[in-house]
Amino acid sequence: MAIKLYDLAGENPDRRFSPYCWRTKMALTHKGLEFETIPWRFTDKEKIAFSGSERVPVIVDGDQVVADSWKIATYLEDTYRERPSLFGGVHSRAAALFINSWADTVLNPTLARLLVMGILEHLDPGDRDYFRESREKRFGITLEEFSADVEGNTKALRAVLEPLRLTLASQPFLGGDTPLYADYIVFGSLQWARSIGKTRLLELNDPVEAWRSRLLDSFGGFARNAHGYW
Amino acid sequence: MAIKLYDLAGENPDRRFSPYCWRTKMALTHKGLEFETIPWRFTDKEKIAFSGSERVPVIVDGDQVVADSWKIATYLEDTYRERPSLFGGVHSRAAALFINSWADTVLNPTLARLLVMGILEHLDPGDRDYFRESREKRFGITLEEFSADVEGNTKALRAVLEPLRLTLASQPFLGGDTPLYADYIVFGSLQWARSIGKTRLLELNDPVEAWRSRLLDSFGGFARNAHGYW
Numbered sequence: 255m256a257i258k259l260y261d262l263a264g265e266n267p268d269r270r271f272s273p274y275c276w277r278t279k280m281a282l283t284h285k286g287l288e289f290e291t292i293p294w295r296f297t298d299k300e301k302i303a304f305s306g307s308e309r310v311p312v313i314v315d316g317d318q319v320v321a322d323s324w325k326i327a328t329y330l331e332d333t334y335r336e337r338p339s340l341f342g343g344v345h346s347r348a349a350a351l352f353i354n355s356w357a358d359t360v361l362n363p364t365l366a367r368l369l370v371m372g373i374l375e376h377l378d379p380g381d382r383d384y385f386r387e388s389r390e391k392r393f394g395i396t397l398e399e400f401s402a403d404v405e406g407n408t409k410a411l412r413a414v415l416e417p418l419r420l421t422l423a424s425q426p427f428l429g430g431d432t433p434l435y436a437d438y439i440v441f442g443s444l445q446w447a448r449s450i451g452k453t454r455l456l457e458l459n460d461p462v463e464a465w466r467s468r469l470l471d472s473f474g475g476f477a478r479n480a481h482g483y484w
Numbered sequence: 485m486a487i488k489l490y491d492l493a494g495e496n497p498d499r500r501f502s503p504y505c506w507r508t509k510m511a512l513t514h515k516g517l518e519f520e521t522i523p524w525r526f527t528d529k530e531k532i533a534f535s536g537s538e539r540v541p542v543i544v545d546g547d548q549v550v551a552d553s554w555k556i557a558t559y560l561e562d563t564y565r566e567r568p569s570l571f572g573g574v575h576s577r578a579a580a581l582f583i584n585s586w587a588d589t590v591l592n593p594t595l596a597r598l599l600v601m602g603i604l605e606h607l608d609p610g611d612r613d614y615f616r617e618s619r620e621k622r623f624g625i626t627l628e629e630f631s632a633d634v635e636g637n638t639k640a641l642r643a644v645l646e647p648l649r650l651t652l653a654s655q656p657f658l659g660g661d662t663p664l665y666a667d668y669i670v671f672g673s674l675q676w677a678r679s680i681g682k683t684r685l686l687e688l689n690d691p692v693e694a695w696r697s698r699l700l701d702s703f704g705g706f707a708r709n710a711h712g713y714w
Contacts, residue, residue: 345572349579350658355650356586420585432580 257286258301258314260360263293264376264450269481271373272448273362274323274443276477278311281327281435283473285337289313296381296388323442324354350436353428356417357439358483364414365443372450379437384455394425404424411455415462433469441469441477448482486518488544490532493523494606494680501603501679503592504553506672506707508541511557513703517566519543526611526618528543553672554584557665570665580666584656587645587669594644595673597637600627602680623690641685645692652691656698663699671699671707678712 262272270276270291280445282289294301294310305312307321313329320329328347341347371388374397377385388395393400418440421428428436444466446465447455450460456463470478489509491504500521502507505551512519524531524540535542537551550559555645558577561570571702600619603628607615623630631637648670651658656664674696677685686693700708 342575343573345660345664346579348655349576349658351585351654352647352651352666353579353582356647359646360648402507416589417582417585420589421582424581425517425578428579428582430575434575436579436582446634 256290257282257317259291260294260305260310260312261291262310263378265293265378266376266481267293269376269449271376271446272310272342273357273365273442273446274309275311276445277435277438278313278321278326280438280441280469280477281330281340283476284340284433284438285330285332285334285338285434287334293413295378297384309325324351331363331435342429342434345432345464346429346436350439351413353436354439357443360414361440361443362446367401368411368455369447369451370401372452376450402471408455412457412460415456415460418465419460420464422465426463433472435463437469441466443479445477445482448484449480452483454484486520487512487694489519490524490535490540490542491521492540492560493525493572495608495610496711497523501606501676501678502540503539503587503595503672503676504539505632506675507553507665507668508543508556509661510668510671510699511555513706514663514665514668515560515564517560517564517567525608527614549599549669550660554581569663572659572664576659576664576666580664580669583666584669585591590644591670591673592676594637594641595677597631598641598683598685599677599681600631602682606680638685642687642690645686645690648695649690649692652695657695663702667695667699671696675707675710675712678714679710682713685714 259275259282261270261275263270268297270279270293273281279289279291280294297340299308302308302310302321306320311323311326311337312319312321313326315333318329318333320326327340331347331470374385389400390396414444418428425432430439456466488522489505489512491500491505491509493500500509500523507520509521529538532538532542532551533542535549535551539551540551541553542551543556545563548559550556557570561577571580604612604615619630620626648658655661658670659661686696
C-alpha cells in the first residue's frame with residue numbers, strides 16, 4: 255500500500271510549495287517508495303488532527319503516522335533499511351541534523367522575506383486571511399513591510415548560501431559524490447522558492463544553481479516536473 | 485617519530501590561539517598520534533616556506549608536509565585508517581565539509597570582531613604591526629572600529645550559534661554520541677576565543693557551553709589544560 259503524504263498545496267492543487275514537504279518527497283523518491291500525496295491547505299488543520307500535528311508533512315504508512323520532516327526522514331531510514339540510505343551512516347545522520355537546523359533557522363527565514371508575497375498570491379483563497387494574519391503576528395510587521403527590500407533580501411540570500419557554495423567547490427553534493435538527505439533539506443528550500451516565486455533568485459553561474467539543476471534532473475526530473483517557475 | 489605541528493603562538497609561547505591549529509591538535513589527539521608543536525608567529529613566514537603555505541597549521545609527518553586544517557584532517561584520516569576515525573565514513577566527511585565552510589565563512593568572521601583586540605594584546609611584539617596592518621587592510625576599518633560594538637557582536641555570535649544549539653538539543657555532539665572532527669572544527673573557534681579573550685562569550689545555561697565543556701574535558705582535559713581564560 256502506497257504511503258500517504260499530506261502535502262501543502264496552493265489554489266492550484268498541483269502547486270506544492272512547502273520546503274518541508276519537499277524534503278519528504280525527495281526522501282520518499284530516494285528510497286524508491288511508492289507514495290501518493292494529498293493536497294492540504296493551511297486551514298485544513300482538522301484533516302491532520304489524527305497525527306497530533308497542525309502542520310505538514312504528515313505521512314501515513316499502514317498503521318504508522320509520522321509528522322515533522324526530520325522525524326519522517328529518520329523513520330523512513332530506520333524502517334526501510336534495505337533501500338538506498340538517506341544518510342549513509344549514523345555519523346552523517348548526526349551531521350545532517352546540523353544542516354537541517356541551519357536550513358530551519360538561517361536559510362528559510364532569509365528566504366521567507368523573498369517569498370511571502372508569492373505565497374499569498376498562489377494560496378487557495380480560503381487560506382489567504384489565515385496566512386496573512388498568522389505571519390504578520392509572527393513577524394510583527396505587515397507582509398509588505400517584511401518583504402519590501404527585495405534587493406537587500408536577495409543579497410542576503412546569496413550571502414547565506416556561502417557555506418553551501420564553498421562546499422560545492424570541492425564535491426558535487428552535500429552527501430559527497432551522490433545526493434543524500436542533507437542535499438534534500440536545502441534543495442527543499444529552493445523548491446519552495448521555485449514553486450511560488452517568479453523571480454530567479456540564483457545567478458546562472460552560481461555553483462549552487464548548478465547543484466540545484468542536478469537535483470532538479472535527478473530521479474528522472476521528478477522535481478523539475480513539479481509546478482514552478484525557474 | 486612524532487608529527488611536527490607549526491602552531492600559532494602569542495608573546496607567551498604557550499598561548500596557542502589559532503582556531504585552525506586547534507582543529508588539527510584535536511584531530512591529532514583524537515587519532516592518538518604523538519605530536520610536538522613548534523610555536524610559530526605570523527611574521528615567521530620563512531619558517532614554513534618549505535610547505536608552500538604562508539599560514540599555519542602545517543604538519544610534518546616523516547617526509548610528508550601538509551598545510552591547511554581540512555587537508556591535514558583528511559590526510560590523517562586516510563593515512564591512519566586503523567586509528568579512531570575522524571569522520572566516521574565518507575558521507576559524514578562530506579557533511580563535515582559543510583560545517584567547516586560554515587565555521588570559516590560565518591562563525592569565525594563573527595567571532596573575529598570580538599577577538600581582534602585580545603589577539604593584538606597577546607601577540608608577540610614583533611607580530612603586532614603586521615597584524616594590525618594586514619587586518620585593517622582586510623577589513624577596511626581600524627581594529628578599534630571593527631570591534632567597537634561589543635554588545636551587538638556578542639548578540640550576533642549567540643545568534644550565529646543557533647544551528648549548533650538546536651542540533652545539540654537532540655544529540656550530545658555534532659558527530660552524534662561521540663565527538664568527531666565536525667565537533668573539533670567548531671570547538672577550535674571557541675578555543676580561539678578562550679585563549680586570548682578574557683570575556684566569557686557564552687551563557688552558562690547555553691547548551692553550546694555544556695558541549696564546549698564536554699570537549700574541554702575530553703582526552704583528559706587536553707584543551708582545558710591549554711592557556712586560556714574561561
